[in-house]
Amino acid sequence: MDCEEYRISCQLERIADSVGGGGGETFVATLLATVVGALIALLGSWLLDRARSKKDAADRYERNLDAALQRTMEEIGERMRELATAKGWPLTPPTKLSASASLARMVARGADADATKQMQYAIDRIGDSGEGSTVQRRQVEIVGQIIRAWREGSHTAAKAQERFAGVAPDVGGTAP
Incomplete structure (x- = not known):
């Protein structure tokens, strides 16, 4: 091949020959x-x-x-x-609210498990408090507000757990 007439093709052919001899x-x-x-x-x-x-x-x-x-x-x-x-x-028998809290606790994992444990404890304490229905109703509303804040992301699981503990405190003070 004449490299004067086909410069690019000649150069490509030379490169191909030098790279892949066989x-x-x-x-x-x-x-x-x-x-x-x-x-x-x-x-x-x-x-x-x-x-x-x-x-x-x-x-x-x-x-x-x-x-x-x-x-x-x-x-x-x-x-x-x-x-x-x-x-x-x-x-x-457990109330429907207490049973629902128990179900949430059953499926929760990690930090959520600790928060749902405290939530169930708070709900059970509200039911056992024997206080007037106005106080109990307000405590249940507060639990709902904490759950909403927790699941919307404005509270961490640890913050929710802390707030649940304050809803219906026990004299002994710790969740079972």
């Missing part, structure tokens, strides 16, 4: 490297998908278990009410 061996090596790289990528994708599937299955299990336990807790409360009424037992 024909078939270079092609096979390149093809083999490409296939090995693709297999490694496929294996990595498969491993990541498998790990994600296991996590999804574990999350589904937790959600299903929590839902089943929630229904069980609701049924326990209903059964206790039925038995107390039918048998004339001095048993005071």
Whole structure:
């Protein structure tokens, strides 16, 4: 090829000749490297998908278990009410609010678990306080305000826990 007439193509041909001297061996090596790289990528994708599937299955299990336990807790409360009424037992079944607090405590994790524990304690203390209905109603409203602030993000779980402790304080002072 005349380099005077085709300067760019001549230069490209010279570069190609100097870089990849052989024909078939270079092609096979390149093809083999490409296939090995693709297999490694496929294996990595498969491993990541498998790990994600296991996590999804574990999350589904937790959600299903929590839902089943929630229904069980609701049924326990209903059964206790039925038995107390039918048998004339001095048993005071948990209120629906107390049962709901217990359910929230059951599904909470980490710092939220500590806050829901204190919330349940405050709700139970409100029910046991024996104070006038106006005071109890105000305490329940305060619990609702704390929950709202906590879940909207204006309170941390620790701040909510601290505020729950002040709603219906006990002389002994700590949650069970």
